[in-house]
Amino acid sequence: SQELEQSPQSLIVQEGKNLTINCTSSKTLYGLYWYKQKYGEGLIFLMMLQKGGEEKSHEKITAKLDEKKQQSSLHITASQPSHAGIYLCGADDNTDKLIFGTGTRLQVFP
């Protein structure tokens, strides 16, 4: 079955610093989704990648999918306290369902 591993599990950075979160799949992905969860709330969709080598950006967040479509990274530039939360990658292996990685807990301190 599909498995997703995220690293690091947790991250504490100073405001203004850049950071990267990684997501590795045990199988080739048909679609890779990034979500953010604020503490105690539901998940909010960030972006979806589908093609090998694809890269998307939204404000200060950039996500990339490698050519083999088994690894994705999420990069935040000049982090802010509003970026704090749990980041989860989700995999669509063309079976209608979306499974999620273990999550990365991000804290940003002033």
Added chain:
Amino acid sequence: DAGVIQSPRHEVTEMGQEVTLRCKPISGHDYLFWYRQTMMRGLELLIYFNNNVPIDDSGMPEDRFSAKMPNASFSTLKIQPSEPRDSAVYFCASSARLAGIQGANTGELFFGEGSRLTVL
């Protein structure tokens, strides 16, 4: 649209009691998912429906768990009897077809705010 609506937001119950969680998906979405989130296991898919029909319930922990979708606008997740290890946040999500299937949408899942269950 109001988004995916879940109730109750918080539930505290005693071991052995029946728990029913409710979900109203976004109108027009033909997929509905139930997830469970814990610190230890992360976000786990329990079951999902397509056009009100259960497609994959392999994530349902055991026979104490059951889910129904009697119509396109309502689903329930029931735990009977409940146990302390069932304590978690339960999320409902809905979507149109995922991008993996032929279609033009992004495949985004829309999540509810979750139901936090505590079983004492």
